[in-house]
Amino acid sequence: MRRSVGILGAAGFVAVVVGTTAGLPSIPPDTPVRAGPIGVSRSVCGDWTAPPPGTQTLQVRNNAAVAMEVEVIDPASGTVFGELDGVGPGTTRSLPVDLGDGGYALRCVPDDGTPFVGATVRVTGGAARPGPAVVPVTDADLLGPLKRYHVYVADGLGTLAGQTAVLDRSVHSGDREAARRDWLTAHLTYERLGAAYDAFGDSDRALNGTTDGRPGGARDPGFTGFHRLENGLWHDESLDRLAEVADRLDADVRDLAAAFADAQIGQNDLGLRAHEIMENTLQFELTGRTDYGSGSALATAGANLTGTRAVLDVLRPLLAPRFPGLPDLDAWIGRTGRDLGAVEGKPLAELTRRQRERVDADVSELTERLAPIAAITEPRRVS
Structure with missing residues (x-):
């Protein structure tokens, strides 16, 4: 882009x-x-x-x-x-x-x-x-931020692997409420890793894909991962049938965690994703398009905001001398976090009109304020 x-x-x-x-x-x-x-x-x-x-x-x-x-x-x-x-x-x-x-x-x-x-x-x-x-900004300038972000994602995947193992056990135990709680914990961990999705390749669609483009919808055999499990857990599908879905999710996460050690995050990805994470939040989470029954869109938006902060943290040494708007951006991130935190745990449908408008406005404005990051941090050949 x-x-x-x-x-x-x-x-x-x-x-x-x-x-x-x-x-x-x-x-x-x-x-x-x-x-x-x-x-x-x-x-x-x-x-x-x-x-x-x-x-x-x-x-x-x-x-x-x-x-x-x-x-x-x-x-x-x-x-x-x-x-x-x-x-x-x-x-x-x-x-x-x-x-x-x-x-x-x-x-x-x-x-x-x-x-x-x-x-x-x-x-x-x-x-x-x-x-x-x-x-x-040159390729050499980005080496340090990319290395630090790789460590962040690798640590996150290690945490995620432990969480999906717990989730798998909850599904097999037949405890639906425990499985729902464990699902949310693991899914939010995954959503905090947004700038690395391109480096995950096909694994991202397997782990976090939706029914978009699936002829069979929620029954399509290609529909796997977090949202497939969410759909079953919140629509009273048999836990015996969901055990296979949970098994595959756990295995896919462990495979990704092992493979990520050799994966590379693209030089352009950090700057682009700083903006795109919140753009996708506005397009998918705050419209409810990726809610398959859990009502966790606002919690996911909060996880996406945490992921955006992580990207900015590693890019901060490059941004500080180049972007005078950084303090204002930080302040807007703080505002968005407070407003999301005030409604976290609620389904979108339960927000008042005032709450909904405030959250939508926060994320829309934040998305615009993040847009220059891609231009600033795009690596350029200068010699």
């Missing part, structure tokens, strides 16, 4: 020096604006002259035989002010930017080559740089 074009992120991003490209040739500030598209190629990244200050749209034409990523940067710091992904050969694309006074250059990243920076132009006659902008 890469952005195709745009001014990066949200207003208020700050520029932090991450390197230098000193010695680049510069064009005099009084050079008139050149009409027509800015050309990029294998050898030239931006045959352009200084544009006027302010909000505007640059036209960028790729004259190379391969696709290019093109960014508008501060050549002294590497800060990115706008970018285009996947500009095809012979294609002209629009690039919106908001330029204040200072030096700018284009950085070209050929699909099959090394990034390089073009000539510097200097914008004058405007105001201080208004942003938004973001200092690039």
Whole structure:
């Protein structure tokens, strides 16, 4: 889910020096604006002259035989002010930017080559740089957060394996109420691991899939895992019949826990999932689409929020110098947590209109406030 074009992120991003490209040739500030598209190629990244200050749209034409990523940067710091992904050969694309006074250059990243920076132009006659902008995050920057998150998920899977074993025993014992309690405990643990679902591969659908796309609905043999067991436990299906479902769930969790040691979480996954976890909460949990009888959608939303916090915690060293909105985001997460906690344990249908509107508004606003995280933490090739 890469952005195709745009001014990066949200207003208020700050520029932090991450390197230098000193010695680049510069064009005099009084050079008139050149009409027509800015050309990029294998050898030239931006045959352009200084544009006027302010909000505007640059036209960028790729004259190379391969696709290019093109960014508008501060050549002294590497800060990115706008970018285009996947500009095809012979294609002209629009690039919106908001330029204040200072030096700018284009950085070209050929699909099959090394990034390089073009000539510097200097914008004058405007105001201080208004942003938004973001200092690039590299693959190397993400190694530490990814390692810490891998540990978090591995620990969570170890806990989950113990919980599904208890759940399996409860189902086999014939104690439906105990099985329901144990189901909820295990399911919420799984829901706290949201940023790793892509790394789980097919296991996620087996463990937490729904009836969507299942011709047989709840009776479809491919419907397995937590929601299959939930459907049976809360719709009075025979526990003898559910024992096989619980056995498979327990076995699948143990297999995943063992296999995850060698699994890799994608470089883009952390930033993307910080937003997508709550987006999915809004789409599925708060609409009741994934409730198969337990009435635990709000508890699941709380678990998703915990999972989002875990992602932000490992990304915080990268976000703190790049995202001035982080304190406000933390405050909104706190508000959302308090409001979810006030109704936790209730089915959606039992909320008052005021409670429902407040929770929906909290999660909707939080989802929007999390959206810039993906742009900030997307790994970029800079050399």
